[in-house]
Amino acid sequence: MRFVVDAQLPPALARFLASLGEEAIHVLDAGLLEADDGEIWSFALENDWVIITKDDDFQFRASVSKLYPKIIWVRIGNCSKQKLLEIFRKHWETIKQELEAGAFLVEVV
Incomplete structure (x- = not known):
């Protein structure tokens, strides 16, 4: 899988995931960076x-x-x-398993 991190989240999240081999x-x-949600x-x-987003507009659009x-x-x-990053480190395997099992929306809370 390939992941694109939305603007409200730091570039460090993408780098962290890349360090895990993603x-x-x-x-x-x-x-x-300046693109609207549609783009x-x-x-x-x-x-x-x-x-990967904090924006609930994507969930609604889906x-x-x-x-x-x-x-x-x-x-x-x-x-x-x-x-x-600690939250993602702790939950990453579960998030990936849900996506691999076919989930189209995974919530991180």
Whole structure:
């Protein structure tokens, strides 16, 4: 799987996932930092990327769309970059297992 981290989350999350052997980029790396949700959605869908986001607009868009990319919806409040990475470190295997089992939306709470 390939992961694209949305703008509300730090580029460090993409680097962390890459350190685990995942193919992961931040929207900044993809030239999508200023892109609207529709552009990021299309990029993910056309290129088979999983979107990692805090934006509930992606979850809503998926609920009303026939085709949609997989989404990891980060539902934790504001926290430090270190805390965010700790949460992903702790739950990463479970998140991946859910995606591999066919889930199209995985919530991180």
